[in-house]
Amino acid sequence: MSIRELKEIQNEIIRKNKKINTIFTVLAVIAIPITIILSNNTRLDFRMMAFFLFFELIFCFAVCAITKTVVNGRDMVKFREIFKNVFVVTALKKTFDEIEYNVNQGFSESDIDNYGFLDTADSFSSNDYISGKYKNISFEQSDLEIEERHETTDSDGHKTVTYIPIFVGRYMIFDFNKSFKANVQVASKNFCANRLPWGQKYSKVKMEDMEFNKLFSVYTSMEHDAFYLLTPHFIDKIKTLRNQLNSNMMLGFLDNRLHVAIDNGKDSFEWNVLKPIDEKEISDLITKDIKIITDFVDELNLDNDLFKKE
Amino acid sequence: MNYGIIILIIIILIIVLWCISTSNKMKRMIIKIEESLSGIDIALTKRYDVLTKMIEVVKGYTKHEKETLFEVVRLRKEMTLQDKVAENEKMDSNLQKINALVENYPDLKASTNFLELQKAIVDVEEHLQASRRLYNSNVTLYNNLIMTFPSNIIAKATHMTTKDFFRANDEQKEYVKVDL
Known part of the structure; x- marks a missing residue:
């Protein structure tokens, strides 16, 4: 082919x-x-x-x-x-190594609900499931689309139902190189229309970086772990990734894994059927979508095993 | 009753409630500072334990050499913040000596036990840094509250004073970093 x-x-x-x-x-x-x-x-x-x-x-x-x-x-x-x-x-x-790709499947709604970082709202769909290893770091990722149901009634009493997207983008999970007890969530301001189940459950922490505090909100059940995971170096890298992606994003630390949600409004690895075929352009598109995964491992030094307990 | 008196009572009530809530806020912040200080104590103790094990391992390898003088670190209960900073600096100094010594002993540098301890000390340092940042962040919030108007009035009335930061010698910290 x-x-x-x-x-x-x-x-x-x-x-x-x-x-x-x-x-x-x-x-x-x-x-x-x-x-x-x-x-x-x-x-x-x-x-x-x-x-x-x-x-x-x-x-x-x-x-x-x-x-x-x-x-x-x-x-x-x-x-x-x-x-x-x-x-x-x-x-x-x-x-990547040990790659597994399933075009029509993704994370299940119950998985995302159990992680607790995103509100799955009224309509949930997921596809393009990929799992594999990069620099020996296991990861899995999928496209997600979450919509909220809105019902309006006009003066004649006619009801109109519309679904408004609250998250369209990528959800990725990486093995994390530090062990931690408490769970921590870092979310861009206005991420997912502020529908953050964690934000309602846990307390908000302010870091020392004013610019970071303007861009992100940090929620945790244990402040020490937020400071342990979000070192000044790590905070700088999160800001860099936020600028590179130019999208609202969320980082969640749960069960020694790093969850990343990027609300970029894009369906990854897709090519419009009617768009003229250009081999270089196709290659660039796929490379760009793959780079989103590798950037998180590279920028955040997830392959650094200094803190990993044997 | 005269409207003027009612308004006066309401104003006094608001002021009293504000005084109580501000005073309680300050007390809650002091509790948070003490909690984060206990985090520093735990991290210092862990650092001390790992460092002691490292010194034992190093001494085992270097026993034929003229004895290296490590600084004596004493962690006690009821230490002041300055004492903690001083003991932490002694640990920095000991770690520098270990790093310098290790360079002359390739067997020691390659030993699994020592490598594990080096990994452990890196993690302990990260926990200590987190505890220090959390403590300093809480102190900043508290100091800002008691130094700014109008909450400084309550702080003065209740004899609350500013708290010291836990300062680390950043230059030395950089040097102490362990290479694996």
Whole structure:
């Protein structure tokens, strides 16, 4: 399987899309004069006629989009499979050891609930599960999307339900090189719309670094462990990672493991089916997504085993 | 009752409640400072224990050499903060001597027992640094409270004074770092 195969599938999808677009354009063009004629015959006023025309166009557009998805469904799945199982897996194997990659699975909602760092709210989904070792440090990661249900009622009493994302990004877990008793959470201000189960349970600690205190809130059940884990050097590295990622993030220390959640609004290791295939661009995209994992191990020196008890 | 008197009573009540809450806040902060000071005591004791074991191991390897003079460290109950700083500095000095000696004894440097102790001392140092930072952070909050208006009025009335920081000789600390 190769770039050529991806291009072939993409061309097939584009060809089918062009056909579908032509059919629906013709249908829309035919529908306009028919609507005008029928409106005249039934003596509808101009406003009603305009409404019907608008409705027809929206309907055509929606049916066109659905048809494209149905017709191209199999090709799109094949494209995604080749992209992930060939390109992503090959790149992952080059960087990591003992790699395990599952495109359609991720962390379970109960796992995330049990960790207690994020509120799983009303809708939860996860995919792109990866586990492996980097510099002999075990890690696992997955994409997460958490949404909150909002219900609004208009003046006529009609209810509208919408789901608003409160977290879209990565959740990673690394083996940590220090042993600690208490659990500590470091979260960017406004992270996850401030829905932090830990923040309600434990006390807030202020570190000596004013800039860090402006960017992050620290919660813990034992202040000593917060100062033990968050050394001045470690605090500087967290600030560096925050600037590099330019996203809200959370670091949680639990059971001698480091949990990291990055709310970057991105679905990692994804390539738009209709975007022109460029080998270098694909490689850059995958490398960038992999770098998020390696940066945490490298920047935070997680492979330093000075504190590890044999 | 006259409205003026009611307002006066309310104002006095607010002031009394503020005085009580500020005084309680200061007392709670003193308790936190004492707790964090006990954290320093624990870390110093651990450091002392590991260092004593290291000195024993080093003495075992260097017994044919003219005896190296290690500083005598005495950790007692009821030590002042200055005493603790002084004993900590003696431990820094002993660790420097160990590091210097180890360079002449490759067998000692490679021994599993000594390597384990070196790892242990690094972890103990991290705990000591955490305890020191937590203590100093609590002292900063407390000192700020009792030095600034209007809470300084309560501090003066209740004879509360500023607390000293636990200072570490950073230059020396840098030198004491263990290479593994």
